[in-house]
Amino acid sequence: MKLKICGMKYPENMIEVASVAPDYMGFIFYEKSSRYFTGTIPQLPSSIKKVGVFVKASDTEIIQKINYYRLDAVQLHGDETPMFCKALRHQLKRTFPLKTIEIIKVFSVGNTFNFDQLMPFQDHCDYFLFDTKGKLPGGNGETFNWQLLEHYTFTKPYFLSGGIGLENIEALEKFKNKAISKYCYAIDVNSKFEIEPGLKDKEKLQQLKNTL
Numbered sequence: 001m002k003l004k005i006c007g008m009k010y011p012e013n014m015i016e017v018a019s020v021a022p023d024y025m026g027f028i029f030y031e032k033s034s035r036y037f038t039g040t041i042p043q044l045p046s047s048i049k050k051v052g053v054f055v056k057a058s059d060t061e062i063i064q065k066i067n068y069y070r071l072d073a074v075q076l077h078g079d080e081t082p083m084f085c086k087a088l089r090h091q092l093k094r095t096f097p098l099k100t101i102e103i104i105k106v107f108s109v110g111n112t113f114n115f116d117q118l119m120p121f122q123d124h125c126d127y128f129l130f131d132t133k134g135k136l137p138g139g140n141g142e143t144f145n146w147q148l149l150e151h152y153t154f155t156k157p158y159f160l161s162g163g164i165g166l167e168n169i170e171a172l173e174k175f176k177n178k179a180i181s182k183y184c185y186a187i188d189v190n191s192k193f194e195i196e197p198g199l200k201d202k203e204k205l206q207q208l209k210n211t212l
């Protein structure tokens with residue numbers, strides 16, 4: 001399973017964390033977040049895809065950040081509509097004809113989550129990401145009931161997110177052996193691997209990586 005490490009804020013820490021060899025590294029472009037990122041990204045191995053995390057940002061802002069930070073993917077973490085995703089995808093293809101910018105559409109999962117709502121997004125994103133519904137748009141540090149994924153009837157690969165920490169390793173092992181994990185493409189981690197918001201604990205991340 002692939003690994004995404006999200007909410008990076010400090011260049012030296014990014015270099016440290018790059019040695020864990022995640023597949024994706026995420027940067028939060030949401031001003032109200034304690035992980036809001038405005039700095040510079042050092043040269044990272046090209047095997048690590050850089051993801052910009054946006055909450056209801058405009059297409060102009062998203063494109064500007066892709067250009068400036070040379071992002072490889074965008075994570076749409078607000079209530080963006082299927083039409084927005086469709087239009088953005090077209091615009092990304094036009095603006096960056098030589099590079100595929102992946103679109104990861106996030107859904108906040110509560111106990112009554114209806115997976116039917118994913119249908120209109122299917123053709124307009126590359127991956128879904130399931131996070132836990134909480135007070136904040138993201139980074140709540142809480143897991144959701146993964147058993148709900150038995151209602152996932154699509155074939156689009158998804159990121160499993162929301163409060164995943166070292167204490168979930170055993171549950172992750174069990175999840176990986178179940179049919180419901182068939183389309184789980186990556187694990188996404190954030191607040192449970194922090195020393196402070198935006199500063200990640202490399203040793204803990206290495207422990208997780210060794211189990212994936």
Ligand SMILES: O=C(O)c1ccccc1N[C@@H]1O[C@H](COP(=O)(O)O)[C@@H](O)[C@H]1O
Pocket residue numbers: 006007026028030033034035053055077131137138139140141142161162163164188189190191192
């Ligand atoms: O982390 C944030 O502050 C944040 C703010 C706004 C949108 C998304 C945010 N984080 C994303 O939330 C998920 C889950 O994080 P956690 O493991 O529950 O802390 C992750 O994808 C982050 O990218």
